[in-house]
Amino acid sequence: MSKALKKAYCADKEWLGRVDCGNCHIRHLMLFSGLPDNAFENTLAPVDHFIFQPNAMLYEASATDPYIYSIRRGLVKLLHMAPDGSQRIVRIMGPGATVGLAMLDGGDGYRHSAVAVSAADVCRIPLTTVKALQSEYPQLCQQVRERLQEHLDRADEWIIALGTGPARGRVIHLLLMMSNFSTDPNDDIELLKREDMAAIVGTTVETVSRIIADLKRRQLLRKVTETNLYRCDAEALRAIAGEEAG
């Protein structure tokens, strides 16, 4: 819970250029799926493409930049900073997700701060563009709603699996969630930093460290190469998490 304020989030991002959504080869996975190719011919404000380095901030809570962000690759954490500087990670979103949607309701600004976990490949979409497209193509409404529902489902999962029960089970649930993000056929995952894990499951760094170290010792988590990629024995982990839930 308690952790001193520390990171000075730098705007450590790289601009890759203006984007032509009509020709985006992964558009069918993104917010603008379902729109015709020519829908973007008259958009007034440009969609820009960035790569955010790890720990770079996409936006800050309560800011009112007129953008939403569509994640192409990488992970983005949404976090809440307590007045005392401790932080709680409220969600982690991956490829295909859209963050900052609260801006569509106007007014109050972003609900959280958004920070890249791994290097994140992201499209920055101006609000005006979304609104214009939305009025012309009502099916975009549906897309937006589904993205919001995705956030909601994930938040609920967070509450149920990561906010309940003994710490070990929560950490294991987190590992399993991370392995779901992986496009990798095996269950290889890149372990988060202990501090992030602690801010996710709501415990301390030490507790997380002990649990992870223990899982490693029991070979339920094995370093797979020289990178910090780990393979987790999903079956065994699920079994442990399940028996602890009781």
Place this chain on the structure above:
Amino acid sequence: MSKALKKAYCADKEWLGRVDCGNCHIRHLMLFSGLPDNAFENTLAPVDHFIFQPNAMLYEASATDPYIYSIRRGLVKLLHMAPDGSQRIVRIMGPGATVGLAMLDGGDGYRHSAVAVSAADVCRIPLTTVKALQSEYPQLCQQVRERLQEHLDRADEWIIALGTGPARGRVIHLLLMMSNFSTDPNDDIELLKREDMAAIVGTTVETVSRIIADLKRRQLLRKVTETNLYRCDAEALRAIAGEEAG
């Protein structure tokens, strides 16, 4: 966390009749605000009006009834049942909120079970009606999005305030949240049952009971009449919750 399965949720609801949304005097507070009075003249499926008694179930997780529900009065809890029968309350929604919106995305059914906490005055709206109105009145899209965002904001608050820190602070946050539901000018609230509170803050009944009893002894929570209405010293409670966050 652990609590045996028990309640056989009965369909203890009372049908009050078919509703004419065009003449609903609180429509400006509800999902259909922003639609013209005559929008409802040709709706095919009827909107029905119910009063659900405490503990009556509006719908069950993963069911696929083609309805969403708009809450006029009272509180509704959304809960997740673990396989072992223990339950976790994921959200509490009050007047003006809409529940069951996940059905709009088709397919997977309700995400949670919805159960009336206090007696709940509720309109049951057929999906077909929503969809028909939505295609004719795009502004309804906006309304739906705002309701979803409301769910999301509440879920995030849940994670941050009720899923983090020592139990005492979490319970106090819950009390303060409940006092926000109250339309009452003072901070009078109807205390939830201990079991519900426990399922909300993720502790045991005993722990909640001890905390509440202690707050009563310290006069931060006072029975206000003969009913189980309590007045809470919001300032003092906020102070305690604040100091514990650090």
Place this chain on the structure above:
DNA sequence: CGAGGGGTTGACGCCGATCAAAGCTGGTGG
């Protein structure tokens, strides 16, 4: 080489889970 950040480990104490039992309240039937 030292400094610093992240991870791991140990010792200790407290919060809260667990088990158990005793009030309290409202409802039901004699």
Place this chain on the structure above:
DNA sequence: CCACCAGCTTTGATCGGCGTCAACCCCTCG
């Protein structure tokens, strides 16, 4: 009217998990 019961709340005793403080290891970088 009282006895009785079921459900809810409160309280106590005990014990384990996890927070806290502190040290140490490992690696990278200046």
